Amino acid sequence: MIANSVLRGKIYRLLQFIVVACVFIIPFIKTSNGNSLFRFDVATLQLFAFNGIVNFASFFSAFIAILLVTFLFIFTTQLLGRIWCGWLCPQSFFAIRIESYAKKFKNKTIRFIAELIFAAIFSLLLTVIWMMYFVSPYDFIETLKNSHLMLIIGIVLFLFIFVDFAFVRFKWCKYVCPYSKFQVVMTDDDTLYVGMIPGKDSQCIDCKACIRVCPTHIDPRKNPDADCIYCETCVTACNQVFHKKDNTNGILGYVWGKSDKLNLKRPNLIVTFIISVTLFFVLIYSIVSTSEPVMINTVGNISSLGNGVYTCNVEIKNNLDKPVRIKFINPDNLAEITPETVRVYIQSTKTETITINTKGEIPSGVLTIEAYYDRNTPPLKFDVNIK
Numbered sequence: 358m359i360a361n362s363v364l365r366g367k368i369y370r371l372l373q374f375i376v377v378a379c380v381f382i383i384p385f386i387k388t389s390n391g392n393s394l395f396r397f398d399v400a401t402l403q404l405f406a407f408n409g410i411v412n413f414a415s416f417f418s419a420f421i422a423i424l425l426v427t428f429l430f431i432f433t434t435q436l437l438g439r440i441w442c443g444w445l446c447p448q449s450f451f452a453i454r455i456e457s458y459a460k461k462f463k464n465k466t467i468r469f470i471a472e473l474i475f476a477a478i479f480s481l482l483l484t485v486i487w488m489m490y491f492v493s494p495y496d497f498i499e500t501l502k503n504s505h506l507m508l509i510i511g512i513v514l515f516l517f518i519f520v521d522f523a524f525v526r527f528k529w530c531k532y533v534c535p536y537s538k539f540q541v542v543m544t545d546d547d548t549l550y551v552g553m554i555p556g557k558d559s560q561c562i563d564c565k566a567c568i569r570v571c572p573t574h575i576d577p578r579k580n581p582d583a584d585c586i587y588c589e590t591c592v593t594a595c596n597q598v599f600h601k602k603d604n605t606n607g608i609l610g611y612v613w614g615k616s617d618k619l620n621l622k623r624p625n626l627i628v629t630f631i632i633s634v635t636l637f638f639v640l641i642y643s644i645v646s647t648s649e650p651v652m653i654n655t656v657g658n659i660s661s662l663g664n665g666v667y668t669c670n671v672e673i674k675n676n677l678d679k680p681v682r683i684k685f686i687n688p689d690n691l692a693e694i695t696p697e698t699v700r701v702y703i704q705s706t707k708t709e710t711i712t713i714n715t716k717g718e719i720p721s722g723v724l725t726i727e728a729y730y731d732r733n734t735p736p737l738k739f740d741v742n743i744k
């Protein structure tokens with residue numbers, strides 16, 4: 358039994374580290390189409406997910422996606438309470454680490470400095486990773502150099518997280534986090550919580566070890582409490598007490614609500630589940646019906662090579678399940694475009710540098726370029742500004 362509880366604690370910590378490692382690695386993993394495994398690209402309003410491209414150019418799709426995430430969150434909270442806080446929330450993950458690493462320093466001033474240093478390191482890490490879910494990690498430095506807006510967002514985000522990690526930590530979970538306020542109305546008598554295992558209260562020796570270690574300063578024996586973040590620290594502390602006392606397991610753990618039985622036949626849970634499933638299918642339908650098979654955008658500025666010759670980068674996204682050959686022409690016959698054709702593989706994105714030779718004959722202005730990829734489909738059009 359003891360072995361089980363120790364093993365469970367180790368699995369819990371291992372799982373936390375695996376989740377955090379995944380969060381850090383995912384933006385760097387490229388799928389066969391050259392995009393991140395999972396990333397929302399702000400430049401193109403597209404979600405890259407497991408080799409697929411979800412086009413959020415449509416406001417309706419984005420709205421449905423936000424609703425779906427909200428309902429999934431409500432569903433998870435109704436069933437599992439604040440499991441997000443203890444198992445997945447980066448705020449509590451890093452706050453717990455900062456406190457436990459800094460605790461090793463006995464001197465108060467050194468401990469405070471250590472807290473600040475850990476807070477700065479973790480804030481920087483989190484800021485960079487968070488931004489890499491919106492900007493390609495491979496263009497990250499370049500984007501910061503070129504976009505003042507992204508740089509400002511990064512600095513503001515870093516300062517915000519730093520202040521939180523350095524000075525606020527669990528006060529955020531208890532007093533500020535909007536999720537903790539909402540979850541009070543989402544949970545019910547059958548929701549999972551961390552607290553006294555039913556029938557074991559008489560074994561409590563009132564040592565208060567669980568209260569001393571609780572980061573949100575509540576009494577775990579009186580749970581469910583809206584301030585509990587499911588960090589399991591009290592469970593570990595109680596296990597240690599009972600291990601020392603008589604080599605048995607502690608009396609705190611996960612409890613399935615008042616009856617301590619998993620109950621899925623709850624009207625609120627069923628309604629949220631039905632809404633989530635419906636929203637999921639509406640989202641799929643809206644994405645499939647609104648996504649463009651092929652998309653072309655110019656990237657960056659056009660450069661002049663002199664003598665009426667210009668170059669610019671175009672990004673071509675092929676959302677089709679077949680490769681396409683794009684043919685560029687200027688419909689007014691004012692310029693020659695090279696290369697004349699570009700091949701783009703299945704479900705992939707390609708950036709190509711095209712050369713526009715106006716033979717010095719057209720005045721400055723906008724030049725329209727047409728791109729054909731299918732005989733039966735009207736061409737895609739994009740404009741380049743010739744200066």
Ligand code: SF4
Pocket residue numbers: 551570571572573574575576577580584585586587588589590591592
């Ligand atoms: S009661 Fe236990 S699980 Fe809840 S916050 Fe306190 S220590 Fe963590």
Ligand code: SF4
Pocket residue numbers: 560561562563564565566567568578594595598607608609
């Ligand atoms: S650590 Fe366990 S025994 Fe000690 S007060 Fe808490 S619940 Fe009771």
